[in-house]
Every structure is written in structure tokens, then in C-alpha cells.
Amino acid sequence: MIEPSPAAQLIEAFINTVDLEDGQDDVATPTELARWLADHHLAGDPPHLTAGQQRAFLDLRAGFREALDPDSPVSPHHLAAADAILAEVPLLATLKQPLVPSSAQTPAQTAMAQLAIAWTTLVLTGQIHRLKRCAEHTCRGAFWDSSKNHSRRWCSMRLCGNRTKARRYAARQRH
Template sequence: MLHPSPAAELVEAFTNTVDLESGDDDVATPGELVHWLAGRGLVEPSLRLTADEHRAFLDLRAGIREALDTDDPVEPHRLAVADAVLSQVPVLVRLSDLHAPLIPAVDAPPARAALARLAAAWAEIVFSGHVHRLKRCAEHTCGWVFWDSSKNHSRRWCSMRVCGNRTKSRRYAARQRDLAE
């Protein structure tokens, strides 16, 4: 079983800062985002984010969620907005460290450096060929992001007991209604 890399764990945690089902957002304010980032060593806890910097993180999160493997149709606008955020991220490529070839530029402001670290984590997952193991739950009301550790990359739900069962129960009920008609 392939376990997620630290980069995949970071991207998974970042995308799951919003719970689509309940509407809870762990980084709904700049202060909450700083607390979350500081907890992962990406910024100092004393950082003060502007509204625009906060929006950039939320846009990146939405874009990453959109780029993940799911059965839902892709919303190109979310990808374009996230790509615009990434175009402003100062990332350097290093040959001296094969484990961390992408790093934030040395003179990057703290918020941009944190964005660069998230971008580098995303790039690492893509370059490793494991991006298809990071998926959004196929249950449309959930959307939780999870690491697919199945051998054949076939896992569709974050939890078979909850979301998989919900989906299968709805399909079964729909088939029963169709048979009764």
C-alpha cells in the first residue's frame, strides 16, 4: 500500500479546510488561515494577512479541489483563477536537492512564500505521478479529499460506510421506484 507523501498530506489537509457538506471553513478569516498555516510551519503566527492574500489562498484551494480526480465536470473558471494566483507565486527550481527541487524565492513575502510551499507540494504530487491518488469524494454532497490507497486506484468515496453507502442507497431506492412505476 502506497502511503501519501508529506506533500500529499499537506495538499489534502489544505483542501479539507472546508467541509462542503456542513459549510464549515477552518480558514474562513485571515486570522484562521494564519493559525492553520502556522500550525504547519508555513508562516509565523504573528503574520497579518490582507484580504487579497486571504482570497488568493481560498482561490488556490478551490482550484486544487477542482483539479483533483472526480466524476464531477470540471469548472474551468476555478482552475483559471487558481492559475492566476500561481502565476504570482515566486518559486525557484534547485538542482542541489532532489527531495525539494521547488522552493519559495528567498525574498518572497511571507504570504507568497506560504503559497509557494503549497504550490511546490502540488507540483511534487504531480511530478511523482501520484496526483491521481488524491481524489475528491464522488458523493456530490461531500467532496472531502482523500488519498486513494487501493491497489488499482478505484476508490471513489472518502468513506464506504458513509458516502459510499449513501450513494448506493439512493441508487437502490431510485431503481425500486422505477420498478414500481
């Protein structure tokens, strides 16, 4: 079983801060987002965040979620918004480390840079193919695919996989 890297764990946790099925969002306010950033070591103390900064993090989260499953329909709006945010992230390339946050940043920019570095790490190492979006349309949560052939489709076979299969079975029975 291949374990997720710290970068994968961070991106998965960030994407899963919202539960699309029940609408619960762990970072629904700037204060909750600041606490989440501090809890995940992306900021020393919970930083003061504006509503605009929080909106940028939420747009980035939506873009990450969309980019996880290129085979299903994606929202170009979410991808474009996330790309625009990432284009503004101040990163520095050094000989010792490929990417680091540049020195003159706010705590929010540093946290955003850490998320950008984690995403870039997943893409460059090919691990992004193991981080997937649940195929159950009511869930869409992120999960790490630990299967040998990268074929896992649901975050949980007991819940999401069962729902999808039961729905398909019921549809076949109606016909």
C-alpha cells in the same frame, strides 16, 4: 498499503479545510487561515494576512479541489483562478533543489509557494492520481486512495459510499 507523502498530506489537509456538506470552513477569516498556515509549518508565526491574500488562498484551494478529478465536470473558473494565482508565486529553481521559495517574499507568499511546491511534487511524481475527490456530490472532500488498483471512489465507504448507494437503490425502487 501505500502511504501518502508529506506533500499529499499537506494538499489533502488544505483542500479539506472546508466541509462542503455542512459549510464549515476552517479558514473562513484571514486570522483562521494564518493560524492554519502556522499549524502546518507554512509560516513561522501566524502571519498577518489581508482579505485579498485570504481570497487568493481560497481560490487556490478551490482550484486544487477541481483539478483532483478530471473525469467529472470541473469549473473552468476555479481552474483559471488557481492557475493565475500559481503564475504569480515566486519560486526559484536551484541545482540542489528543483523548486524553493525565492528569498524576498512575504510570509503569505512563502506559504503559497510551499503549497505550489507540494502540488507540483504530486504532479511530477504521479502521486496526484492517488489524491482524489470524493464522488459523493454533497461531500467532495479530498482523500488518499490506498487501494491497489486506484479504484476507491469515496472518502468513506460507511458514510459517502453508503449514501450514494442508498440513493441509487431508492431511485431504482421508485421505477
